[in-house]
Amino acid sequence: MRSRGGAVLLVALVVDSVGNGLFQPLSVLFFAKLTTVPLALIGVLLSAANALTLPVPLIAGRLADRMGPWVLVVAAQGAQGIGFLLFTRVTGPAGIFLTAALVAVGVRFFWSSVFTAVADFVDGSEKPRSKDSWFAWMNVTRTAGLAIGGLITGVVVTIGTPAAYRALAYGSAPCFLCAGVAIAARVRAPRRAESDAGGYRGMLRARPFLAFTGLNAVFALTSMMLALGLPVFVTVGLHGPPWLAPAMLVGNTVLLTVLTAPAVRLVSPLRRTRVLMASAVLWAAWCLAFALLVPGQLGWVVPVLLGATFLFTAAEAVHGPVSQSLATELSPPGARGRYLAVFQYSFTVASLVAPAFFTTLFEVGYWLPWLVLGVVNVFAALAVRWLERVIPVAATT
Incomplete structure (x- = not known):
């Protein structure tokens, strides 16, 4: 069986991201506007x-x-769509918790x-597009969708009425439901044979994969820090x-939307590990430049x-795209679902650590979060270079 429906898949991911962009920035404000539950x-x-x-x-x-990932993707979008519809019916704490949990x-x-x-x-x-390219286009579609949703959200905040907030939830729900229906109806891909040999117990012996997952938590933390820290900084x-x-x-x-796909094509001849090292060095330079800025001199600071x-x-x-591709190549095909799901914990850990990391260091000095993060990225680049020695060459190219 050959895969088909690639264009539908990309459009569905855009629609899904629009739904996220519509609601993601307003989850707290939504319930504050439509219920009497205290903000805290x-x-x-x-x-x-x-x-x-x-x-x-x-x-x-x-x-x-065991079942194939597409069933989960469609069911997940359905759960989000139904959850957003239920948001409009919430009146108290129990409703907030249950619908938010869904x-x-x-x-x-x-x-x-x-x-x-x-x-x-x-x-x-049948098309020769690499996993790196596909993951790049996924990033592009998600960024574009979030941007579109965010612009609409800005209009809703400007209007500020309860009806506008309810319309936001009613607008988000069809995005997820339509994306799920489109994928279920038009996207097809071959099923992999499941293998227990590479399952969670086997994963404990896959030291390169575990090491890379832990290291990616540093990169995920860094990638979150601009949106989290820039407004306060x-x-x-x-x-x-x-x-x-x-x-x-x-x-x-805007730059991410425009540059991601060409940038991934540009670095495609390089080893994935070398690309990640370069990313860490660029992030370190970004952090150290921020750490050197001083207040009150906007002429050169801007x-x-x-x-x-x-x-x-x-x-x-x-x-x-490159980190996701490397994680995929380090995963046994028969246990890919388990390995890539565990890889997502690097982003989960980063999202839990990021707020405390930034605010704690910022209280000491406005420059300190950037200095510490820059130094951490220098060590992360060195760690990737060490990890390259134990990763199979086929996974890095």
Whole structure:
């Protein structure tokens, strides 16, 4: 069986990302506007709902190998669509927790299975496009979809009425449901034979894979730090104008959308490990440039901010697709679902660590988070160079 429906798959991923972009920035504000639940309790409930999903990748990986990943991808999108519809009916804490948990489980199942699904699709495709290229296009579609959704969300915030917020949920739900239906109806890929030999117990002996997963947590943490830290750094640390950070984040999004696919093609002749080393070095340079900035001198600070952020964008453009491809190549085909699901824990750990990492160091000095992160990335580049010695050459090319 040959894979088919690649164009439908990419369009469905765009639609899915639009749905995420519509709602992702407003999860707390949505419930604050439409319920009488205190803001602090809303935050606790949403955090608890997300914590509930921590075991999901282990379950999703096993199911992806046994049932195939496409079933999980479609079911995850259905869960998110239904969850967003139910959001409009929520009135109290129990409803917030249950509906948020449904959406969070759907999100976690989706990201724990979609990379396995795409890797299987590439294996059965007649077209010579590599996994790196497919993962690059996934990044492009997700970035574009999030940007479109974010723009619509900005309009909703400007209007600010309860009806506008409900319309946001009603608009998000069809995005996920339509994407799921399109994938179920039009996308086909060959099934892999499951193999227990490379399962979770075997994974404990796969030291290169485990080492790379741990190392990728550093890269994932770094990739989150621009959106997380830039607004506070610019406005509080550098006393810059409030519009500067949002403008830079929009520029980062646009550049990622435009540059990711060409950048991945450009580095395709290189070893994946060397590309990741280069990403770490670029991130280190970005961090160290930020650490050297001082408040009250915007004449030269702004150009350095923009130039350093371009370094961040260049690193981010190639890291995502290349790291995912390397993780795929380090996974036994018969246990790919389990391995790639576990690999997603590197992003989960990073998302848990990132807020505390930034705020704790920022309280000491506005420059300290960037200095520490830059030094960590230098060591990460050296660690990738060491890891290259024990990774099979076929996985790095």
